[in-house]
Amino acid sequence: MAIQIAPSILSADFANLERDIVAVAEADWLHVDVMDGHFVPNLTLGLPVVERIAQVSPLPIDAHLMIEDPDRWAPRYAEVGATSVTFHLEAARDPRTIAADLRSLGARASCAIKPGTPVEDVLPLIDTLDMVLIMTVEPGFGGQSFMEDMMPKFRTLRAAVEAAGSDLWIQADGGVARETIATVVESGGDVLVAGSAVYGADDRGGEIRALRELGQE
Ligand code: DX5
Ligand code: ZN
Numbered sequence: 001m002a003i004q005i006a007p008s009i010l011s012a013d014f015a016n017l018e019r020d021i022v023a024v025a026e027a028d029w030l031h032v033d034v035m036d037g038h039f040v041p042n043l044t045l046g047l048p049v050v051e052r053i054a055q056v057s058p059l060p061i062d063a064h065l066m067i068e069d070p071d072r073w074a075p076r077y078a079e080v081g082a083t084s085v086t087f088h089l090e091a092a093r094d095p096r097t098i099a100a101d102l103r104s105l106g107a108r109a110s111c112a113i114k115p116g117t118p119v120e121d122v123l124p125l126i127d128t129l130d131m132v133l134i135m136t137v138e139p140g141f142g143g144q145s146f147m148e149d150m151m152p153k154f155r156t157l158r159a160a161v162e163a164a165g166s167d168l169w170i171q172a173d174g175g176v177a178r179e180t181i182a183t184v185v186e187s188g189g190d191v192l193v194a195g196s197a198v199y200g201a202d203d204r205g206g207e208i209r210a211l212r213e214l215g216q217e
Helices: 014-022 047-056 070-079 095-104 123-128 148-164 181-187 204-216
Strands: 004-007 030-035 061-066 084-088 108-113 131-135 169-173 191-194
Touching: 004 030, 004 204, 014 047, 030 047, 047 061, 047 070, 061 070, 061 191, 070 084, 070 095, 084 095, 084 131, 095 108, 095 123, 108 169, 123 148, 131 148, 148 169, 148 181, 181 191, 181 204, 191 204
Parallel strands: 004 191, 030 061, 061 084, 084 108, 108 131, 131 169, 169 191
Antiparallel strands: none
């Protein structure tokens, strides 16, 4: 299984964003964390910034919306250029309609679950989604410790995806680093977000290569 690496710009230098975006060009996706200060206790950036990031990024945008009212806002992120849009199940009123709206706009539809949300809640949606994001930290901040106790969720979802004959991707976000990436991949994750691991390294390209190798073994 070929894994994909998605550096999170949450740990980039926001005063030098274009420089830090170009620095991770050999990854597969640019992970952009949108936080509204309500769904999570942190505030980052929104539509106009994502629109500009999409214009300068050599990588497709993987927008992770940690916001309330994704029914209203998620399609807007597809409209401004995000290739993949992830909304949180806990915030969604009608996840099937959000996913259908995203797909109709040509984006990949993705749904995230927080650590306290059972993976079983997302299983009925597999046919409507292109990716499920299983959080491996509480959403809100970079640099937190990887929650290994989330691994059974990956195994359950991977088994369900295989049973359904689906090509849904399974993303891990939070605490993914050299020490943890193999565990996630063994458990069924195939799209790996890494914020502090990549941006904390002096050689961002070298760190992406190291993660890819360790995850692929
Ligand atoms: C956390 C964000 C993550 C964050 C990951 O709420 O969704 O994408 O940037 O950061 P690390 O890789 O440092 O745990
Ligand atoms: Zn994220």
